[in-house]
Amino acid sequence: MLIDDYVADLGRALCGPPGPKRDLVVEARDSLTDAAEALQAEGLERAEAEHLAVDEFGQVAEVAPGLQRELTATAGRWLATLLFLSVPATVLMWSAIWHFSPGDPGAWATRPGWYSTVSLLLDLVQFGVGVFGGLALFALGRGSRWIGEPRLVTRSLGLLVLIALPVTGGLSLLLTLGPDVPHAAGTLAPLVLANLVTSAFWGLQVYGATRCVRLTRPV
Template structure:
């Protein structure tokens, strides 16, 4: 049975208060609405008018100020897990992809003879850095999963992950820019289709990571308000 407006106004206000990934947030709002409607129907069957039943159900459920912190904490965990999973999967795969590209690059390994002496050192440094980022993502994913029993403030894990990704951005940009500059002396790389595709894939993954990191920082910008108790 549809609500008269009391419940709908309540869940609309709750939705506007919460910040987080769309799907988990929608699931939370839907679950809250269904719970309120079930409670209202039970009260209505006990003799209350529909509007009175909805008001009583909302009062029993708790004010938005009371329940929003708990909901927001769950959304911050969800956002952190998404970014952690993205780093854990895509960063090592990107490193592997570029290793394969350079191995099949036309004239390789003779192509490396035309590159600066520092090229190999920087390339290996980028690979190690990518593996480190992937490792951090894996640890964060574990912390926001099974590790929740030991972590008192999972919101801080999510925020750290967002800061970490943005902190790594200038390092990766400078390193990858140096590699692109150093590879200019290798004839044919700019016309090598797999290399062009790999570059586009890398840029797309970077954009996804930065967007998710921005969302994590936005969601955890302020700590949830303390729960009000009677």
């Protein structure tokens, strides 16, 4: 098998974030090319040198699993980093809005009794997701020496996000549009901006979580 054919097969065998995947494939091509050129310098024909370099590099079925584990860990680290940064940022952003633009203070004094409980539950869900993101980031980074297989961490992270986001969204809607809930804020612009930022974060989280679940689905 020539280098171009081998690299094409390797690219088809791998699945993961486009950038890191491309880097791994390019690195494999460079290693094969260097090996082939060294063999060619020893007197072999180019085609024969490429065949021998590919044989020494290993079959795609042998090389791909190790590279796929690396891509799976990369996808998990991306999502974990996003959660570790975006969840606290979202909480701080909304806390600032409630603090600086609370709307009618008198209306908040008569808010429904369930409001505080739902608000606390939302905080706990967001806190739990952020903490798990931080732990997963450590496990897939410095802690990877103790975790030989990143699949479980990456999959659990993706599933957690896909479960927690609907819960978070439902609780947020209840706090905003629930019965007897006063108007959220006196200024429209901060609300619009906060909703746009939150929606962008949620979209990225869904994208990353879906990719993590897809990469770690049972073969």
